Amino acid sequence: MSAPNLLTPGHIGGLATPNRLMMAPMTRSRALAGGVPSELAIEYYAQRASAGVIATEGVAPNAVGLGYARTPAIETAEQIAAWKKITDAVHARGGRMFMQFMHVGRIGHAANRYTTEPLIAPSAVRANGQIWTDALGLQDFDAPRALESSEVPGVIEGFAQATRNALAAGFDGVELHAASGYLPMQFLSSGSNQRTDGYGGNVQNRIRFVVESLQVMIAAAGDAARVAMKISPAIPFNDIQDDDPIETYTALVKAVAPMGLGYLHVLRTPPLPNIFEVLRPLYPGTFAVGGGFDFASGNAALASGLADFVVFGKPFTSNPDLAERFASGAALTPFDATTFYTPGPKGYTDFLPASAQSA
Numbered sequence: 001m002s003a004p005n006l007l008t009p010g011h012i013g014g015l016a017t018p019n020r021l022m023m024a025p026m027t028r029s030r031a032l033a034g035g036v037p038s039e040l041a042i043e044y045y046a047q048r049a050s051a052g053v054i055a056t057e058g059v060a061p062n063a064v065g066l067g068y069a070r071t072p073a074i075e076t077a078e079q080i081a082a083w084k085k086i087t088d089a090v091h092a093r094g095g096r097m098f099m100q101f102m103h104v105g106r107i108g109h110a111a112n113r114y115t116t117e118p119l120i121a122p123s124a125v126r127a128n129g130q131i132w133t134d135a136l137g138l139q140d141f142d143a144p145r146a147l148e149s150s151e152v153p154g155v156i157e158g159f160a161q162a163t164r165n166a167l168a169a170g171f172d173g174v175e176l177h178a179a180s181g182y183l184p185m186q187f188l189s190s191g192s193n194q195r196t197d198g199y200g201g202n203v204q205n206r207i208r209f210v211v212e213s214l215q216v217m218i219a220a221a222g223d224a225a226r227v228a229m230k231i232s233p234a235i236p237f238n239d240i241q242d243d244d245p246i247e248t249y250t251a252l253v254k255a256v257a258p259m260g261l262g263y264l265h266v267l268r269t270p271p272l273p274n275i276f277e278v279l280r281p282l283y284p285g286t287f288a289v290g291g292g293f294d295f296a297s298g299n300a301a302l303a304s305g306l307a308d309f310v311v312f313g314k315p316f317t318s319n320p321d322l323a324e325r326f327a328s329g330a331a332l333t334p335f336d337a338t339t340f341y342t343p344g345p346k347g348y349t350d351f352l353p354a355s356a357q358s359a
């Protein structure tokens, strides 16, 4: 059998897929007040149903985990019902869809939240940086409070409840966002995790929050293939810092390798250009790679055996039919970063498939 390419049918998360493309999780800030996805999101995701698998934008497992303006959650009956319309539309178009759980931890601002609870984090270390709020414009990140040891299991359990809610909303699986400086990565990283209990200090303690979160998600789903994770070793985003990311992620990937997850999504970032080569040999399951791929480099990653799936982010914002364009050789529409996070349909649902564009 010849080596796979992006257009070869595949398997991920227990699902058969028509190609090896994953649509990256992307926050698009079009949700309604109270963390409810808008009707626009139904069309947005349905337009992208030909991806091998779609990962949703980061979705807060509950109100405490939500930090950005106009972002959704998966906690209330209203939120679950709104997500169900989205999975129904994607499935009706033949697609497959995982929900990404994004618990922001210390990254957020009260003006963006529908709870008055403060931000939570492994340690009371405020992130340097600013965040957009619709009410007040750019603001410094709020200071988080440190979780008590007795509270950590409850936060982990929040991912189990979110898993049950996501599956009730019709998702094919769920992805833990352990990347980009949010709560799970705040536990993984020595800079933001200064705990002295069993969830901090040495690497086995720092990976514990993530490992236990995956365990409860698997138990809630009843099937490890429906649970996945994204990591971004050494990314400097959101003021995250780790003294030894190779040690951290080697230990983490070894710990999760036997779990039988649906996939492990690794985002390559400039500080560690060879991270796929380091982690791939440690991970026998479905390995998805992301970060700046195009058709040629994606095919090369699959052909070399470095990856089983390739994740595309920005190209999917402006090319809803990315798989068809790769197949036909149609030109890609350039993405428009000015509309990534703006409300309304512009830059969201108005990028058409090549077949609908005028010649």
Ligand SMILES: Cc1cc2nc3c(=O)[nH]c(=O)nc-3n(C[C@H](O)[C@H](O)[C@H](O)COP(=O)(O)O)c2cc1C
Pocket: 024, 025, 026, 027, 028, 057, 058, 100, 102, 177, 179, 180, 230, 267, 290, 291, 292, 293, 311, 312, 313, 314, 315, 340, 341
């Ligand atoms: C507008 C935008 C929003 C994003 N939001 C998220 C997010 O919610 N969760 C996440 O894991 N990554 C997020 N990312 C990162 C992407 O998932 C992906 O890792 C990154 O864009 C690299 O892939 P690319 O070079 O193909 O765009 C976002 C990226 C963009 C462009």
